[in-house]
Amino acid sequence: MRKYIIAGNWKMNLTLEEGYGLASEIKWMVADEVNNKAEVVLIPPYLHLSGIQNLLKDSNIKTGAQNCHHKNKGAYTGEISPAMLANMGVTYVIIGHSERRQYNGETNEQLAEKINAALENGLTPIYCFGETLWERESNLELTITESQVREGLFHLTEEQIKKVVLAYEPVWAIGTGKTATSNQAQEIHAFIRSVLTEKYTKAAAESISILYGGSMKPENAKELLSCADIDGGLIGGAALESRSFVEIIKSI
Numbered sequence: 001m002r003k004y005i006i007a008g009n010w011k012m013n014l015t016l017e018e019g020y021g022l023a024s025e026i027k028w029m030v031a032d033e034v035n036n037k038a039e040v041v042l043i044p045p046y047l048h049l050s051g052i053q054n055l056l057k058d059s060n061i062k063t064g065a066q067n068c069h070h071k072n073k074g075a076y077t078g079e080i081s082p083a084m085l086a087n088m089g090v091t092y093v094i095i096g097h098s099e100r101r102q103y104n105g106e107t108n109e110q111l112a113e114k115i116n117a118a119l120e121n122g123l124t125p126i127y128c129f130g131e132t133l134w135e136r137e138s139n140l141e142l143t144i145t146e147s148q149v150r151e152g153l154f155h156l157t158e159e160q161i162k163k164v165v166l167a168y169e170p171v172w173a174i175g176t177g178k179t180a181t182s183n184q185a186q187e188i189h190a191f192i193r194s195v196l197t198e199k200y201t202k203a204a205a206e207s208i209s210i211l212y213g214g215s216m217k218p219e220n221a222k223e224l225l226s227c228a229d230i231d232g233g234l235i236g237g238a239a240l241e242s243r244s245f246v247e248i249i250k251s252i
């Protein structure tokens with residue numbers, strides 16, 4: 001059985017005080033849902049991680065980081081290493097979010113190194129992939145998503161890939177209010193699962209959670225999350241407000 005995961009990616013939002021407030025509200029509101037329905041993950045900015053980790057320590061809610069470096073230490077000013085995250089008790093790390101691919105020029109090749117570093121430190125990578133609007137309008141969505149998954153992940157052994165969570169985030173749906181229809185999302189999720197089956201085994205592909213991200217909100221979550229190959233959500237805007245985030249969890 002695959003695990004449903006509902007993860008809130010706060011991106012570069014909220015002061016420390018606001019972040020603590022949001023995490024406390026969510027902790028209080030999801031107490032019952034956590035065990036039964038899904039793994040709930042909060043992914044705040046680095047600065048807030050330690051405090052929020054502490055605030056959530058007596059709950060089942062997990063934390064994640066939005067990025068990490070591919071080395072464990074060294075002269076890399078401004079960077080955060082996967083070893084530091086693991087040492088703090090962080091569970092997940094987003095690798096290859098489209099905003100980092102776009103604004104920081106991260107390539108599939110570099111992301112493959114980050115995936116290795118995260119796994120070596122016992123973190124669960126959430127590997128993001130997804131096509132741009134131009135790529136979709138040019139009917140390239142299958143080619144692009146397949147190459148992102150192949151180049152970022154297919155150096156892994158079967159044992160390793162089973163420890164990775166994938167997240168399909170069509171770039172044209174992120175922060176735009178334009179959600180992929182459940183058919184569009186399900187098509188890509190099923191396709192990527194078939195690519196995983198071809199490279200590894202059906203058992204491995206069936207065990208990997210593939211999340212959807214891109215304007216997921218309470219109004220569309222139920223339909224998206226009921227698709228056979230959609231195993232949860234990576235939520236941006238709607239994760240910045242406790243009620244909408246918890247509504248999404250409840251819609252599973």
Ligand code: 13P
Nearest residue numbers: 009174175214215236237
């Ligand atoms: P939105 O939910 O704001 O579209 O963001 C999705 C996302 O990028 C999550 O990582």
